[in-house]
Amino acid sequence: MAPSSSTLKLLLTFLASYALVAYAGSFSQDFDVTWGDGRGKILNNGGLLTLSLDRGSGSGFQSKNEFLFGKIDMQLKLVPGNSAGTVTAYYLSSKGSTWDEIDFEFLGNLSGDPYILHTNIFTQGKGNREQQFYLWFDPTANFHTYSVLWNPQVIIFSVDGTPIRKFKNSESIGIPFPKKQPMRLYSSLWNADDWATRGGLVKTDWSQAPFTASYRNFNAKACLWSSGSSSCSSKSPSSTTSNNNSWLKEDLDTTRQARLKWVQKNYMIYNYCTDTKRFPQGFPPECAIANAS
Numbered sequence: 001m002a003p004s005s006s007t008l009k010l011l012l013t014f015l016a017s018y019a020l021v022a023y024a025g026s027f028s029q030d031f032d033v034t035w036g037d038g039r040g041k042i043l044n045n046g047g048l049l050t051l052s053l054d055r056g057s058g059s060g061f062q063s064k065n066e067f068l069f070g071k072i073d074m075q076l077k078l079v080p081g082n083s084a085g086t087v088t089a090y091y092l093s094s095k096g097s098t099w100d101e102i103d104f105e106f107l108g109n110l111s112g113d114p115y116i117l118h119t120n121i122f123t124q125g126k127g128n129r130e131q132q133f134y135l136w137f138d139p140t141a142n143f144h145t146y147s148v149l150w151n152p153q154v155i156i157f158s159v160d161g162t163p164i165r166k167f168k169n170s171e172s173i174g175i176p177f178p179k180k181q182p183m184r185l186y187s188s189l190w191n192a193d194d195w196a197t198r199g200g201l202v203k204t205d206w207s208q209a210p211f212t213a214s215y216r217n218f219n220a221k222a223c224l225w226s227s228g229s230s231s232c233s234s235k236s237p238s239s240t241t242s243n244n245n246s247w248l249k250e251d252l253d254t255t256r257q258a259r260l261k262w263v264q265k266n267y268m269i270y271n272y273c274t275d276t277k278r279f280p281q282g283f284p285p286e287c288a289i290a291n292a293s
Helices: 005-016 254-266 286-292
Strands: 021-023 031-035 040-043 048-053 059-063 066-077 086-093 101-107 116-122 131-133 144-150 154-159 162-168 184-191 211-226 268-271
Touching (some): 040 059, 048 059, 066 086, 066 184, 101 144, 116 162, 162 254, 184 211
Antiparallel strands (some): 048 211, 059 184, 066 144, 066 211, 116 131
16 A cells, blocks of 8 residues: 555655756765774775775765655675675665664675675664565675665665665555655674674684775765755756656566566565564564565
């Protein structure tokens, strides 16, 4: 089920009245390295960002802008070799005790064993919506594109253009959906060997440090948020095509829906919506919708 058509129509009309900012900027212009004491570096005239982790500290960055809905792409190359115990997090998040959050987390592993891609969605401070996947390629050998589509109807996680997860707006049955809180884009590389690899059984091998993850080709089509209101303007010169805001109504077509089902059948390794031990009294209500879609 979805929110009422009149509510969505009103919201889409409001958003479409703005020219949405579309850009592929430089890391120097669009991001701040916020922690790590020099372990996060912007290189190649702003075209490359690296995060490093050693025994002393990890590192992280965040976007200078806040977004309220967007289609966001980033290319990542993950920590190679023995990455056990490390986590590379890449996510959108708002602030406060009832925050919203859209999570990619990459859980490292021993050399030769696959990374685990961990996803989660928080609404009004409540998460517990984990789905985990293996990837169908080596994410350390080359850069790959990890994307979030977030519009008033749906959140879609994609890898190299292939959807892996969909979360529908189901406010009509009382499930909160992130649509009121602007979010920044964050990423961090940190040590989580108390839980990240085989439940904490495999610890970080510090002899392999420093561990490094790399980022490039950030792209966003989004409404920016500043001082309590949208900073987008109908006169924005960055909006140059009639299809620039088509993502606001985007959903999966038949082909991409089939790809989603292929990924979930062949590469999903955990789904909270099938964890009977965790939810003996019944699954969360959105699970019925996800299973029916």
